[in-house]
Amino acid sequence: MTGTSYWVDLYQAQQRLGGGFLLTRRFVLTALHCLRGLSLDEHVGIELADGERVEGRVCRQDKEADLALVEIGAGHQVTLPIPAADVARDGDRWRGPYRPAANDVHLSGRVSAGAAQHLCVGGATIEALQLTTDQHLGDYSGYSGGPVEGVGDDGTRQPAVVGILIEQAPDRAAEARAANVLFAATIREAIRRFDHLDVVHLIDVLRPPGPDRDHLVQDGTTPARFVGTEALLLQLDAWAQRSLIDPSQIAELKFMAVKALIDGEGNGGTA
Structure with a gap:
């Protein structure tokens, strides 16, 4: 059952890098820019939602799509639940269970465009969700790498992870200011780009x-x-x-x- 217990915080030494989430019990999916320039095979600390810290390493990067995988060390057995996955639908409500700090708000809103082609900042055209947010924060950068859960148009559908937050749209009236429009790479896009994911629980995303x-x-x-x-x-x-x-x-x-x-x-x- 999908819940808030699958998201993680990533650290190098004592410095928090950003968020991510367990896509499998072996791999954490995150936005590449959250790793702040770390190279392949560099070690990172992974703080699980229950407070446990485990070791990981950067194992895959896709710079153009701004996505990365962090592999959990073989000596750690993660027992936290792995999220169910789904495909977002236009008009659905969504929510973000991850937040950068305990005093930050949880994001929520509506899927304004599901599974559309999007030219992301990294240069790749990816399958992404366009999201509007209920919260007008101006800067959403701390939420990058967090999961997007689809909850259905009426909020009654069983929550399932449908994407990963990667960037926000600028306000066309003032380029230095961000609009309350976010973009999230779909789970299907991540699976396509990282072909060695353990995808047993994601079959319905690949072929609904x-x-x-x-x-x-x-x-x-x-x-x-x-x-x-x-x-x-x-x-x-x-x-x-x-x-x-x-x-x-x-x-x-x-x-x-x-x-x-x-x-x-x-x-x-x-x-």
Whole structure:
């Protein structure tokens, strides 16, 4: 169940760098500019929402899209819940569970444009959400890297993470001032750019279920055609625990297995 317990603060020594969130139990997704120029393989401290600090390292960067992955050290077992993921819809309400400090407000607002192409500051054209905020703060920079949760138009839909805050729009009437319009890269964009993510819980983001498939997941059981892949994923975890496979290869193997399943779904389940 999605909640506020999956976001993190990133530190180098005692200096807070910015926010991020657990996309899997191994990887933290953040906005690259939050890392303030840190290079690949540099170590960062990760403070979890429950106050625990674990070690991590910068493992992937996409400068043009302003996205980065921080890998949690192999010696740490993160047990906090991983967020459910979804695709945002135009007009939905959204909220930001992360805030830079305890005296800062939580952001909320409306998705004014979902999954649209956006030319970001880094130079890449990415799939992004355009968000309006209820809070007129002027400067939203401290919220970068935080997750965006979609809560539905009426606020009754089960919250699910739909994007990551990366930048804000300038006020056209005064360039030095920021408008209350933010942009968030979609989770689908992050998955596309970081191909070794462990994406088992993100299948519906890559290929959202249609009306003809909804009945397959109503009872919480695994559809028969998914059983083989699920068994393989469990076996990979078992091999990792026995040190039969290098941990750095596990996520890539899982991604390949899930991608094959998704591609099969796109071919009518014949793969």
